[in-house]
Amino acid sequence: MAQIKFQNVTLRYPIYGSHGMSLRSHLMRVATGGRIEQDARTTVVTALKDVSFTLNVGDAVGLVGHNGSGKSTLLRTMAGIYPPSKGRVILKGKVATVFELGAGMDYELSGYENIIHLGMMMGLSYSEAKALTPDIEKFTELGDFLRLPVRTYSSGMTMRLMFAVATAMTPEILLLDEMFSTGDAEFKEKSVARINNIINSAKIFVFASHDYQLLKTYCNRVFRLEHGHLEEVSIETFA
Numbered sequence: 001m002a003q004i005k006f007q008n009v010t011l012r013y014p015i016y017g018s019h020g021m022s023l024r025s026h027l028m029r030v031a032t033g034g035r036i037e038q039d040a041r042t043t044v045v046t047a048l049k050d051v052s053f054t055l056n057v058g059d060a061v062g063l064v065g066h067n068g069s070g071k072s073t074l075l076r077t078m079a080g081i082y083p084p085s086k087g088r089v090i091l092k093g094k095v096a097t098v099f100e101l102g103a104g105m106d107y108e109l110s111g112y113e114n115i116i117h118l119g120m121m122m123g124l125s126y127s128e129a130k131a132l133t134p135d136i137e138k139f140t141e142l143g144d145f146l147r148l149p150v151r152t153y154s155s156g157m158t159m160r161l162m163f164a165v166a167t168a169m170t171p172e173i174l175l176l177d178e179m180f181s182t183g184d185a186e187f188k189e190k191s192v193a194r195i196n197n198i199i200n201s202a203k204i205f206v207f208a209s210h211d212y213q214l215l216k217t218y219c220n221r222v223f224r225l226e227h228g229h230l231e232e233v234s235i236e237t238f239a
Helices: 023-032 071-078 113-119 126-131 133-140 143-147 154-167 187-200 210-220
Strands: 004-016 037-038 044-057 061-062 086-091 097-098 173-177 204-208 221-226 229-233
Touching: 004 071, 004 097, 004 204, 044 071, 044 086, 044 229, 061 071, 061 143, 061 210, 071 086, 071 173, 071 204, 071 221, 097 154, 113 126, 113 133, 113 154, 126 133, 154 187, 173 187, 204 210
Parallel strands: 061 204, 061 221, 097 173, 173 204
Antiparallel strands: 004 044, 004 086, 037 044, 221 229
């Protein structure tokens, strides 16, 4: 059974060499990121503070908050990319992630090689990743560009490839970070249709966005983050 459970999760990381930063820079960090604490040697950012929740089958969760509030950090902690400093994360089920453009991509490899590379990073075997290639070829419409190094791609082409790989299989848990706004109109239409199919099949869906209309369309729960603190708010707040 798919499940994500956070038990009093705190995530902290040090910022070295920060004592020389100006007061203005310090205040900007406070305004746009997690809680900042300072000791004699380092500045420590608390990106998540004592966060607890449980997501079960059927939960479709929207993450809201200002830039730097912790949405992306929370998604990466859900995915197991960031280990918590304190607390416990319990993750059950196969996860697919669509995060920032190019994450995990090797720009020296060809598109075809990156299909295998990214697929295996997602936990697939070589043969399983290879089997996804025809679907990804068709979806991206990149043609012979798939034979070229990704460093020769435009940002839109890179986006097509990464999105296609991440959504080529139906996961039990889908974690999505602001991807509907990327790409041209035709690709956006295709990507929305593909995401709709996955959402209808996935058991848990978590989506970070500033677009409240999308949140109302896709989500049945909403978490608001502010300076690393999380609270659940009513979906009716965005009516």
